[in-house]
Amino acid sequence: MNSIIKIGIIQQHNSDSQTDNRNRLISKIRNLAQNGAELIVLQELHDSLYFCQTEDISCFDLAYDIPGAETGEYASVAHECNIVLVSSLFEKRAPGLYHNTAVVFDKDGSIAGKYRKMHIPDDPAYYEKFYFTPGDLGFEPINTSIGRLGVLVCWDQWYPEAARLMAMKGAEILIYPTAIGWESSDTDDEKQRQRNAWRISQRAHAIANGLPVVAVNRVGYEADKSGHTAGITFWGGSFVAGPQGELLYEAPDDTEADAIVEVNMSRSEHVRRWWPFLRDRRIDAYSGLTKRYID
Numbered sequence: 001m002n003s004i005i006k007i008g009i010i011q012q013h014n015s016d017s018q019t020d021n022r023n024r025l026i027s028k029i030r031n032l033a034q035n036g037a038e039l040i041v042l043q044e045l046h047d048s049l050y051f052c053q054t055e056d057i058s059c060f061d062l063a064y065d066i067p068g069a070e071t072g073e074y075a076s077v078a079h080e081c082n083i084v085l086v087s088s089l090f091e092k093r094a095p096g097l098y099h100n101t102a103v104v105f106d107k108d109g110s111i112a113g114k115y116r117k118m119h120i121p122d123d124p125a126y127y128e129k130f131y132f133t134p135g136d137l138g139f140e141p142i143n144t145s146i147g148r149l150g151v152l153v154c155w156d157q158w159y160p161e162a163a164r165l166m167a168m169k170g171a172e173i174l175i176y177p178t179a180i181g182w183e184s185s186d187t188d189d190e191k192q193r194q195r196n197a198w199r200i201s202q203r204a205h206a207i208a209n210g211l212p213v214v215a216v217n218r219v220g221y222e223a224d225k226s227g228h229t230a231g232i233t234f235w236g237g238s239f240v241a242g243p244q245g246e247l248l249y250e251a252p253d254d255t256e257a258d259a260i261v262e263v264n265m266s267r268s269e270h271v272r273r274w275w276p277f278l279r280d281r282r283i284d285a286y287s288g289l290t291k292r293y294i295d
Helices: 018-034 057-062 069-081 154-158 160-168 188-209 267-274
Strands: 004-011 039-041 084-094 097-105 111-116 142-144 147-151 173-178 181-183 213-217 219-222 232-235 239-241 247-250 257-264
Touching: 004 018, 004 213, 018 039, 018 069, 018 257, 069 084, 069 097, 084 111, 084 147, 084 173, 097 147, 111 142, 147 160, 154 173, 154 188, 160 173, 160 188, 173 188, 181 188, 188 213, 188 239, 247 257
Parallel strands: 004 039, 039 084, 147 173, 173 213
Antiparallel strands: 004 257, 084 097, 097 111, 142 147, 181 232, 213 239, 219 232, 239 247
């Protein structure tokens, strides 16, 4: 991986048209690439509204074959723009078998690799277990022409084990496509606690592993079509942090944003020399981590 890498992020407010969302993203991808971006990261499930607010079997029609016509469009723009592109798609693997899948396209338009979301939430307004089978590809970094990418997805960002395993397998950067926001019944104080916890947890992954972190969230209000809740306001706040958790960029919480952030990848080596957390791990004493709970 180059010492300095220019990372493009796209924080978008989606409509109910997959074609419109995809076309707007592709236009923004081209613009970021023209301005020097080498790696571009998109938000979670970026081609559609966040359909998991309700359990509706018709929403399975939103899923894509991978590879397929839609992934072909992203492959083409990655090749055209000579970039590495991290996408996040609703994958139809087989009849009745679906995943929340990040697909990474390399500069030649090929699929460098996939990551299927491992941790699947099931909370009010986030009924993802209805739609997604837990991932079966493990926590494996994806090799690209610009380096090894540790791609995880949204709910995975709360689990230090996932970030650690990616780091232990040689990931050079942690990347989190995300869809998270406030449900309307939350108090203002609770909203701030949630958002701060989200930011802090990922910055902690950067610090604990000595790696940069890129988190790209969606933004704006999306209604709950079932009417059971008043919908979700996605809080944006996409950010890039360095290997000591330092904020290099943070997007606004209420508007779309696209930006290019320069990250000095050589800092990871220096930080790991100062703070040798991987060296000092007591791997002989961690067997309990493979248990659900220790009585």
